[in-house]
Amino acid sequence: MKHPEFKQPPGPDGSYFFGCLTEMRQNPMAFFTRVAAEYGGVAKIRFGRNKYSYLVSEPEFIRELLIKNKTSYIKNTRYKQLARVLGEGLLLSEGQTWSRQRKIAQPLFRLEALHAQVDRSRSDIANFADRLELLGSKNQFIDIEPEFSKLSQMLAGSWIMGDPFRARADEMAEIYLTATNAWPVAPRTALGSYRIPPIRAILTLKKAFSDFDRHIFAIISEFRRGGDSIDFGMMPALVSGHFEATGEELSDQRLRDQIVTLFIAAHETSGTGMCWIHYLLSKYPEVRDRVQLEVASVFGSKLPCAADLSRLEYVDRVIQESFRIYSPIHSLSRVAVEDNTIGGYHIPKGATVIVSLFATHRLAKYWKNPEAFDPDRFTEAESAKRPPFSYIPFAAGHRNCLGGTMAMLQAKMTVAQLSQRLKIDLMPGHPIELMPSTTMRMRYGMKVEIEPFEQRSNFEELPTSLQALA
Template sequence: MAIDVTAKPTGTAARRKAPGPSRNCFLDYQRDAPRLIAGLQTEYGDIARFRIGPMLIHLVSHPELIRQVLVGSDTRHLKRGIFYDGFKAYFGDGLLTTDGDQWKRHRDISRPMFQAKRIEDMTPAITDAAVTLAGRLRAHSEQGEAFDLIHETMWYTIEVLGRTLFGSALGDAVDRVGPAVQVGMPLIIQRGNPMYQAIPTWVPIPHNLKLRRTLAVLDDFLADVIEDHRRNPRSDLVTGYLDADAGMSTKEIRDGLMTTFLAGHETTGTSLAWTLWQLANTPTIRRTLEAEVDSVLGGRPATLEDLPNLPYTRMVVEESLRVYPPIWLYPRQATQDLEIAGYHIPTGSNLFISPYATHRHPEFWDNPEAFDPDRFTPERVAERDRHAYMPFGFGQRQCIGKHIALLQLQVAVATVAQEMRLSMVPGTPVTYDAKLSFRPRQAPGHTISVTAHPRRDT
């Protein structure tokens, strides 16, 4: 349905409802939420009205309308909403789940660690971790064994997170906290369901018992990190929380670090796994990438200075983030009546902004399901609305770790591609598991089974 996305609010929407399905979409959302969301955009256009159980939802898909919601005048009339309220059982009150002054407080403590000079200083640690990752893949090859790619990419991002923001190597923690994160992610998204929110977390239903066990592992891990920093302060994010001028409670520190730990490694690790998996399945793209890294690096590890000379590597990463956006859905909730594209959005309605859907919008992306890094040549990027691509969101709530994540992804992809090739284990198809993050899923488990091969042998 064609609508005027540039129309200014007139105040005359007169309760005009946006188009959408008459059925309740609860079961469709439970079965395959991304497919439902992308289908609504295709069938009903740039704004679609639907229900998930008792919740009224408006999906906003066009970049111009998203800009109105995230950076325009409507921003002040939105809050994180009921979905994020459910996430608080896991994340607490950190950057992801809070609004207003509380959010600004966490942002102000975190911001110094994400400045350009600090990120530049992090590059050697990122390069070292990428070299070690390539070595870990080589070790699997020498042992002639298939392995879980997600486990290795999570090792890399946890190791980087530890060295850059938590002040110590944390790679070994992947065996301690990885299973808890894997179990916890489905529990997080379920906490966004009003059915679960209506049940206090202390009620011993199976969901709450699993959540309690998962949180115990992560809380113990973070308690060890905090105690270590109390004994041995260093210049990192943990010490920044401990030294906050206003003085923070132990819970506030835990909540801030829990958000950074989970968001800082899980989404980037997932994105790296998708990218390496895609290279394993598209030999033509892989060979083009290998030719670039061989020419530029000549056998040495990638550094920050190399990245401008690795444009195709960045294009591969950007296309991977388009097809597999790490956070595929950003919910918001209207705190007063709004008008978007001439349609009435009532107070309390939830707004869904989905990179997964917008990254497939036919006005901006031809053949959107195809993996094509050439979409990100400078010429094609210049022709496209820059807000049609938003793997890290945009506006004041854009992911604070965007630049670190891009740096980690490019360095790791270039370093691994220079040394190793990955192959899928036959008969192990991969699909997605869209909980909080857009995570690979391979039945019956949540993994990608691959083998690694040194390039000199292939």
């Protein structure tokens, strides 16, 4: 019998050659959800001859992975494509570089600084609502996915790079869209990863990266030249923080890595999250009614302000529940740098450990009827019944999301402003299919119909459950 330290977790073996690779690639979310439900908190999954990965799903074991054993793991260095774009930025850096970068960035995420930024961005969201209204009046159906992406780029870019970004936002959004369309799609068969991507896609991607960098370096050189009346976003603090910590100047290349990392971390997730929230609101009109009523009761037809967003308790629950069902980051991946144990099971050095947020957010013992959209799961009383780490859309531990609070504030500001003015409905028959890429995207985008929303004045016509909110 093996020493208990080497106890192996249960898990599926799949077929002789490819293990579970085919099933996982065909539908990764369904696969991880099945494995988490059938094999428990830690599962060892065979992905080929002598190739195994570990899925950690139980909240207590997620705590072991991300907190108790944190020094036994690094981020998965196999995000090669992403690493090429991000360089040595906060999301993928490790060790001292990471801890220095995090310490320097942290003060930029204090609540008062975030509130001030959210208030500054109110007019961007108002302009976005104007644009949607205009598009809605011209076309019957529009794809709102690239629109939310552009909005979240504006929110992130102007926050991180200030005025010089604003001047370039449209051009950069075009480049970003080109890169997104050419980005390799996750293979759906076992042999798919051996397929060579079409040369045209490789060249398009290469050109998009270099066009994007051209803008970023132009922004950096504008910043280096200075200007008293220009807002340069986070750049001054990142540069002076680096100098104070190391006594050295931050090079243009390293500043580029930092701002591109923050920009992508902030807007990819937020844009995709915004889509899913509005998809769910369109699918559950009774929830949308409650959202509209709460926003009306707190702000009337006034432009919402950051300080009062905390009064939108129901909207908060709606966003949390959307991030449970469609967590914009659907999974975390780590590599063990030494032998260790999770849940009493042996995890060998070099092993890949995955947490599927999608699967953990659906564990039946913590989430009754997990596919149903029910924001009231997030009342204080209901949340208190669940263990910590059962809900982790922003991860947890030392590598948790630095921008979680900002993401919630911006999502609330956007939901509030849009719900004051517009009714966004999914086009009848438009297919919604999950496309887990770096973030959880929609395979066919999100075609919607947009109409101006008329504030309801006669609350007596509403069901009594909603009148209380009015």
